[in-house]
Amino acid sequence: MRRPKFSSLLFSMPALWLAAPAAAADLNVTVQIPQLNVAEYHRPYTAVWIEREDHSVAAQLAVWYAQKQSKEGAGTKWLPDLRQWWRRGGRDLALPVDAVSGATRPAGPQQLKFQSGKAPLNNLPAGKYELVVEAAREVGGREVVRVPFVWPATSAQSLAAQGQSELGAVKLELAP
Numbered sequence: 001m002r003r004p005k006f007s008s009l010l011f012s013m014p015a016l017w018l019a020a021p022a023a024a025a026d027l028n029v030t031v032q033i034p035q036l037n038v039a040e041y042h043r044p045y046t047a048v049w050i051e052r053e054d055h056s057v058a059a060q061l062a063v064w065y066a067q068k069q070s071k072e073g074a075g076t077k078w079l080p081d082l083r084q085w086w087r088r089g090g091r092d093l094a095l096p097v098d099a100v101s102g103a104t105r106p107a108g109p110q111q112l113k114f115q116s117g118k119a120p121l122n123n124l125p126a127g128k129y130e131l132v133v134e135a136a137r138e139v140g141g142r143e144v145v146r147v148p149f150v151w152p153a154t155s156a157q158s159l160a161a162q163g164q165s166e167l168g169a170v171k172l173e174l175a176p
Contacts, residue, residue: 025116025152026175029061031133032168035107036140043104044135044166045078047085048112051130057089058129059120062112064102081136084144116152124151135166145170152176 029048048062063085066075076095080086095101099119114121128150136142143166147159153174160171 025121026173027114027116027121027151028173028175029112029114029131029133030169030171030173031105031110031112032163032170033105033107033110033135034163034166034168038140040139042138042140043106044137044140045082045104046133046135047082047090048131048133049085049089050124051088051132053128055088059124060089060093060097060100061114061120062102063090063093063095063097063100064104067096067101067103078136078138081142082134083136083142084132085134126150126152131170131172133163133167133170135163137166141165143167147172149174 031046031048033044033046044064045066046062046064047060049057050059050061052058063079063082065079068075079090079095082090116122116124128148131147131149132144133146134142134144143163145161145163145167147161147170149157149159149172151174153176155176157174158171159174160169162169
């Protein structure tokens with residue numbers, strides 16, 4: 001039996017790479033934090049996560065809160081006001097969570113970008129999910145916005161939901 005030459009193997013390898021399906025996918029989130037015209041404005045505490053169909057947490061994407069503890073205990077003290085996030089897994093996290101925790105954000109569009117194969121999406125299997133964004137504000141209200149999606153995306157998709165008070169538009173861009 002004759003062995004193939006190394007050079008013929010080398011030149012046939014790129015064809016194999018091109019035939020393999022691309023595994024990378026992007027998930028980009030834009031959260032609009034509205035500017036509220038109120039007497040005492042505080043930036044909202046905000047959590048962004050992905051839920052499975054059974055409402056268990058599949059991935060923590062972001063949690064924005066006052067990271068500097070004050071004498072009154074502000075900071076993590078108010079995280080339980082993000083009630084759904086807190087009950088679904090927030091209370092089990094050791095804060096700050098690397099690459100998830102961040103300071104509260106000002107009014108305006110806030111963007112998050114993620115890639116499959118990298119944390120926090122590296123273990124997200126194919127299936128139906130919901131992007132969940134929850135915001136709670138001191139001397140303000142609380143709101144949850146959900147955007148259903150299928151992962152991984154087979155084509156580019158732009159999905160959105162609209163908040164009513166503490167959140168504006170929540171946009172989810174998926175790319176295969």
